[in-house]
Amino acid sequence: xxxxxxxxxxxxxxxxxxxxxxxxxxxxxxxxAVDKLSFSAYRGEIYGLLGPNGAGKTTTLRMLSTLIRxxxxxxxxxxxxxxxxxxxxxxxxxxxTSELKLEGFFTPDYLFDxxxxxxxxxxxxxxxxKRELFSRFGIDKFSEVQxxxxxxxxxxKVSLVISIVHDPxxxxxxxxxxxxxxxxxxxxxxxxxxxxxxxxxxILSTHIFSLVEKLCDRVGIIIDGxxxxxxxxxxxxxELSLEDRFFNIYRSVKGDVQ
Amino acid sequence: xxxxxxxxxxxxxxxxxxxxxxxxxxxxxxxxVIYSIVGTAINGERxxxxxxxxxxxxxxAAVAFVGAFVTETxxxxxxxxxxxxxxxxxEVENGEADAVLIFSENFDETAQGAxxxxxxxxxxxKSSAFYTLAETALNMYGMRFAVVSESVKSAEEIGRxxxxxxxxxxxxxxxxxxxxxxxxxxxxxxxxxxTLSTILATSAPRYQISIGKVVPLSCIAAIGAxxxxxxxxxxxxxxxxxxxxVFAGAMSFGGYALLFLLILSxxxxxxxxxxxxxxxxxxxxxxxxxxxxxMILVMVVSLVGAFVGTMGDWVVCIPILNAVGxxxxxxxxxxxxxxxLVSVGLNIVYTALLVLLMTKMLSSERIMFGK
Numbered sequence: 001x002x003x004x005x006x007x008x009x010x011x012x013x014x015x016x017x018x019x020x021x022x023x024x025x026x027x028x029x030x031x032x033a034v035d036k037l038s039f040s041a042y043r044g045e046i047y048g049l050l051g052p053n054g055a056g057k058t059t060t061l062r063m064l065s066t067l068i069r070x071x072x073x074x075x076x077x078x079x080x081x082x083x084x085x086x087x088x089x090x091x092x093x094x095x096x097t098s099e100l101k102l103e104g105f106f107t108p109d110y111l112f113d114x115x116x117x118x119x120x121x122x123x124x125x126x127x128x129x130k131r132e133l134f135s136r137f138g139i140d141k142f143s144e145v146q147x148x149x150x151x152x153x154x155x156x157k158v159s160l161v162i163s164i165v166h167d168p169x170x171x172x173x174x175x176x177x178x179x180x181x182x183x184x185x186x187x188x189x190x191x192x193x194x195x196x197x198x199x200x201x202x203i204l205s206t207h208i209f210s211l212v213e214k215l216c217d218r219v220g221i222i223i224d225g226x227x228x229x230x231x232x233x234x235x236x237x238x239e240l241s242l243e244d245r246f247f248n249i250y251r252s253v254k255g256d257v258q
Numbered sequence: 259x260x261x262x263x264x265x266x267x268x269x270x271x272x273x274x275x276x277x278x279x280x281x282x283x284x285x286x287x288x289x290x291v292i293y294s295i296v297g298t299a300i301n302g303e304r305x306x307x308x309x310x311x312x313x314x315x316x317x318x319a320a321v322a323f324v325g326a327f328v329t330e331t332x333x334x335x336x337x338x339x340x341x342x343x344x345x346x347x348x349e350v351e352n353g354e355a356d357a358v359l360i361f362s363e364n365f366d367e368t369a370q371g372a373x374x375x376x377x378x379x380x381x382x383x384k385s386s387a388f389y390t391l392a393e394t395a396l397n398m399y400g401m402r403f404a405v406v407s408e409s410v411k412s413a414e415e416i417g418r419x420x421x422x423x424x425x426x427x428x429x430x431x432x433x434x435x436x437x438x439x440x441x442x443x444x445x446x447x448x449x450x451x452x453t454l455s456t457i458l459a460t461s462a463p464r465y466q467i468s469i470g471k472v473v474p475l476s477c478i479a480a481i482g483a484x485x486x487x488x489x490x491x492x493x494x495x496x497x498x499x500x501x502x503x504v505f506a507g508a509m510s511f512g513g514y515a516l517l518f519l520l521i522l523s524x525x526x527x528x529x530x531x532x533x534x535x536x537x538x539x540x541x542x543x544x545x546x547x548x549x550x551x552x553m554i555l556v557m558v559v560s561l562v563g564a565f566v567g568t569m570g571d572w573v574v575c576i577p578i579l580n581a582v583g584x585x586x587x588x589x590x591x592x593x594x595x596x597x598x599l600v601s602v603g604l605n606i607v608y609t610a611l612l613v614l615l616m617t618k619m620l621s622s623e624r625i626m627f628g629k
Contacts, residue, residue, distance in 0.1 A: 067458065067459060067627060068623045087463060099452060100452060100455050103271075104451075105271060106271075114267055115460060118260055118460035120259060
């Protein structure tokens with residue numbers, strides 16, 4: 001199997017503000033969000049990062065997408081270092097997260113062309129890809145509607161197609177089905193499976209067990225910024241369900257669930 | 259290609275939103291309407307005046323110029339040779355004469371150091387009106403000399419030429435307002451809404467994103483500044499009470515070219531400043547707060563610019579002040595080629611440095627993604 005993503009000892013700490021210190025009743029000034037995290041993802045597989053809120057999943061994905069820099073460690077996507085070649089990394093990845101928004105004034109049609117140009121996609125290729133993706137997701141009927149007037153589901157679809165406008169090798173999704181209705185969620189998960197069949201590598205973060213069981217080939221369980229367990233789903237769970245296995249691991253690390 | 263797309267996006271955002279276009283053009287239209295009404299109120303109902311003015315010294319060309327300028331307003335001047343200074347002063351004091359103009363020796367032939375002394379009565383409306391016209395005309399007279407004015411009676415002297423004197427200040431203020439409106443929304447607004455992050459997640463180099471903001475926003479702000487500038491320039495002659503032709507003819511083509519260059523250099527400098535501040539701010543509200551402070555600073559600097567002639571050549575190093583000083587001297591009909599060109603050059607350098615700083619800020623995780 002061809003290794004497409006390799007994270008090596010990623011570490012990220014954040015400074016706690018006085019307000020945060022007060023709220024959390026702590027004297028510590030720095031918080032470790034991700035602690036020496038290592039994992040690999042291969043071509044044509046969906047890799048899931050599973051963990052509770054605040055475990056460091058989103059921070060890990062933000063480091064992989066070069067929006068933030070790790071304090072220690074490095075990661076390689078299609079052989080490009082996030083530390084040394086962030087611009088080249090951005091060319092081979094598509095990143096979708098609720099943090100990245102689309103300007104409400106513009107239409108999906110305009111934004112697709114704009115972000116295509118941002119990734120240096122040729123006009124003819126861009127036009128063909130727009131036709132294909134807009135039709136696939138039913139965006140074509142809304143292509144001239146301002147983004148601010150789209151429904152949440154349609155907006156999520158538009159965000160999805162724009163994040164992969166340049167046909168990236170690695171697709172990084174932070175909570176891909178969050179806030180979606182069941183129909184849109186199904187469209188998104190089906191498309192992720194389609195991307196896998198096309199040989200793309202997908203890394204997603206989630207706290208939804210069923211999503212991991214349905215989609216992921218391999219999974220990494222993160223708690224308090226550390227990779228506690230990792231492997232193929234069957235290998236990791238054995239006879240247990242993912243949920244039961246996760247809580248067994250969680251209890252061994254954090255004690256009882258409160 | 260990426261830079262072009264970024265530039266086109268800003269233009270598309272602006273030119274496809276009628277509200278933004280109105281916002282940027284409205285100040286110019288409003289200024290024209292307001293100043294025109296003020297001008298009509300001052301000069302519209304006025305009866306033509308015949309000024310009685312004593313003249314001392316051989317300055318036939320300058321006197322003819324002032325005379326022609328006054329005639330343009332529909333008034334006339336009766337020039338009388340000054341024989342008894344005390345008697346003439348007494349006449350100005352009791353309102354029988356309107357002013358005394360004393361030109362230094364061989365005024366028309368003197369290249370430097372020439373002076374004009376204007377004696378008038380600030381308490382008399384007619385005498386004050388002549389003083390305003392004479393001073394405006396002398397400022398437009400293409401020669402280097404000092405105007406020394408003296409009012410024989412103290413009075414409230416709010417000269418109408420105040421508008422002309424404060425033109426550089428007005429220009430800078432209008433430019434700043436235009437820049438402020440478009441830039442804060444485009445940079446701090448995008449940052450607050452999370453749309454700037456989406457662009458940062460693409461492979462567009464950070465420096466292109468900086469330039470992709472500063473260049474189009476400068477063009478858009480220049481349109482707003484031009485609208486405000488035209489609004490003032492077209493209405494100012496009405497306030498002073500002269501025709502547009504006389505007003506426009508006060509400066510040579512070269513002077514207008516330098517003025518255009520100076521304005522052209524200020525716009526990107528102000529845009530780059532507000533862009534940098536907006537990129538630093540977390541919200542539009544915060545950016546507006548910072549920018550307001552900078553605007554006050556710029557307005558103070560622009561007002562100080564009125565005295566720039568007495569401040570020495572080092573002012574060309576101070577952004578904004580350099581351009582204001584040069585503009586002020588241009589309006590006085592002085593030749594300020596090197597001051598103007600150095601100011602333009604330095605403003606371009608300052609703009610480039612700010613673009614560089616903005617690029618660094620776009621790469622800063624703390625600034626762009628800090629909570």
